[in-house]
Amino acid sequence: MTATVTREASAGRTRPVRRRVGSGHLRQERRAGWLFVAPAVIVLVVFLFVPILMALWVSLLDWNGQSSPFSGDAEFVGLANYQSLLADAGLLRSDFMLSVRNTIYYVLFNVTGVVVVSFALAMAVNSYVLRGRSFFRTIFYFPAITSSVAISVLFLFLFQGSGVVNVVLSWVGVDGPSWFTDPRGVLHIVFGWFGVSEAPAALADTTLGGLSLWNWLSGPSVAMCALITLTIWASSGTFMLFFLVGLQDIPVELEEATAIDGAGGWQRFRHLTLPLMRRSIVLVVTLALISSWQVFDQVFILSQGAPAKTTLTPAYISYVRSFGDGQFGVGAAVAFVLFAIIIVLTLLQRWVGRERRA
Structure with a gap:
């Protein structure tokens, strides 16, 4: 919209007249x-x-990747790839369900650890008491800009049988485990401490997706714990920046007012910092959830699904089925099922973490 000005001769003043733009x-x-x-x-x-x-389209085909997926060499099989993945009893469904179980534990421990560690790092580098805050911000963020391949190789040496981690544990009288050869789940190990070494009949006979409930309750394997430690250390620096931005947006006047009112450090953190950091927490949880379900390169370098497929993930299955076995249709089907899982869980997480009106 623009305005033209006309002059009224009798009044001697101007008034705006609106004109419609073409x-x-x-x-x-x-x-x-x-x-x-x-x-x-x-x-x-x-x-x-x-x-x-x-x-x-490829997920609906039986295609070996040697020709065009739109040529006659690729056989259209419809939803057969999805059926063999989710419904038909066989090695593919068994491996996929194992990978889902492994990734569920990976997501639970990794997302929780990333949120806690990155929040603690952000609180530390945001403190006015800490000297050299810029230096520590750089140090904490450095793993995020380092190649994941280099970090994975480093952790492979740290967690091998005679690695630094086991040497340090031996100093305190603890025999370090064989990190990448022990297929036991940590929950099964804990159950063994209380004398539960065999699966109860109710858990052994009840199955879900081809796996018994006892297998579902195994917990992350020892090798998966090393993998979780790696990803928490490597990604916490990135998410620290998200929390740091949120912490710096909290008005200093509010913190000073609560301190004057007599609120202690824990009370300020619980009733002031956490509520005002809600959006940052939801964002970090969402991003960590998505990246956790897509974990691939660390698994490929450290374990390739071993030991006993306890570090197998859907992304790694998609890669092996496609480029290892030449079953690109199956690999694409795994990728789209993984995509659906991520979408559903992300929407659920956003719904749980949404802001509610009082």
Whole structure:
């Protein structure tokens, strides 16, 4: 909208008169807007949406990757890949359910550990008492910019049988486990401390997805614990920055007012810091949840699913089935089932963590 000015001769003053902008001018603005965003839209369509649609088509085929998925060499099998993955009893469903069990424990411990550690680091580097805060921020963030391959190789040496971790444990009289050869779950180990070494009949006879409830309650394996330790250490620096931004947005006046009112450190943290950090916590949990379900490179370097498939993950199964066995249809089906799991859990987490009106 624009305005023209007319003069009233009798009153000697001006008044605005609105004039409707022509539709041709609005069309020019729209065309200019689309022209500016066209490169980004083209990149998204060509390199994101088109590959997603092609992968969805491949998940409906029996394709070995040696020819075009749109040629006659690729046999259309419909939902057979999804049926063999989720319904038909066999090695594929067994491996997939094992990977889901492993990833569930990985997500629970990894997300919890990342949130706690990154929040603690953010609180530490945001403290005015700490000297050299910029130095510590850089040190804590450094693993995030280091290659995951290099970090995985480093942890492989740390957690081997004669590695540094076991040497340190021996100093306090603890025999370190064989981290990447022990397939026992930590919950089963704890149950063994109380004399429960065999599966109770109720848990052994009841199955879910082809696995007994006793297997579902195994907990993360010893090797998975080493993997969780690696990812918590490597990713906490990144999420520390999210929390640090949220902490710096808290008005100093509020903290000073609560201190004047006599609130202690724990009371300020519980009733002031945590409520005001709600959005940052939801964001970090969401991002950590998504990245945890997609874990691949650490598994590929450290264990490749061993020992006894206790570090197997859906992303690694998708890779092995596609590039190892030449079953690209099955690999694509695993990827889309994993995508559906991530979407459902993310929406559920966002619903649980949404802001509620008083």
